[in-house]
Amino acid sequence: xxxxxxxxxxxxxxxxxxxxxxxxxxxxxxxxxxxxxMNMVKELEAGMRECRGSDKLPLAIPLPCVKIHKASWxxxxxxxxxxxxxxxxxxxxxxxxxxxxxxxxxxxLSLLERLDRSVTNYLHIVTHMELSGEPExxxxxxxxQSTQNLGHVLWHFSRLxxxxxxxxxxxxxxxxxxxxxxSIL
Numbered sequence: 661x662x663x664x665x666x667x668x669x670x671x672x673x674x675x676x677x678x679x680x681x682x683x684x685x686x687x688x689x690x691x692x693x694x695x696x697x698m699n700m701v702k703e704l705e706a707g708m709r710e711c712r713g714s715d716k717l718p719l720a721i722p723l724p725c726v727k728i729h730k731a732s733w734x735x736x737x738x739x740x741x742x743x744x745x746x747x748x749x750x751x752x753x754x755x756x757x758x759x760x761x762x763x764x765x766x767x768x769l770s771l772l773e774r775l776d777r778s779v780t781n782y783l784h785i786v787t788h789m790e791l792s793g794e795p796e797x798x799x800x801x802x803x804x805q806s807t808q809n810l811g812h813v814l815w816h817f818s819r820l821x822x823x824x825x826x827x828x829x830x831x832x833x834x835x836x837x838x839x840x841x842x843s844i845l
Contacts, residue, residue, distance in 0.1 A: 721755030724748030
């Protein structure tokens with residue numbers, strides 16, 4: 661089989677395995693399964709185990725703030741909460757992008773590209789969530805630590821998704837009933 665046919669077969673196989681995740685932010689909020697499917701941290705961790713030396717990054721990546729102080733979180737506006745999450749995601753994706761050109765191992769580069777796409781997808785969804793009020797500035801409320809360990813980066817990313825982002829989604833879930841009612845009409 662020539663290389664072009666093999667490539668076509670590989671592309672078709674990959675395309676058939678792509679998950680069906682809804683594109684609208686309200687679907688992300690209302691569909692628990694879509695959120696679980698979109699979270700690729702476990703796959704990235706598995707890929708990291710298969711790629712020798714992939715845990716060591718050339719440059720330190722600032723870690724997103726993942727701690728939640730319940731009382732102060734509840735006192736924030738929805739816009740502030742979104743701004744906090746966006747700031748964390750932007751910090752993370754910037755660190756990943758700074759490392760990508762410096763990575764030599766193909767498997768590590770693939771991991772960073774997948775992480776970049778995943779974080780970028782979350783950035784897009786969180787940016788386009790329908791929230792009333794003026795957008796808040798993207799300022800994080802806690803001092804950031806940095807690491808060159810990709811495993812630590814993935815752990816913090818996972819905590820951001822299962823912590824702050826899930827808390828924000830749970831507060832927005834009241835929109836799901838309204839969206840379902842209007843889509844029936």
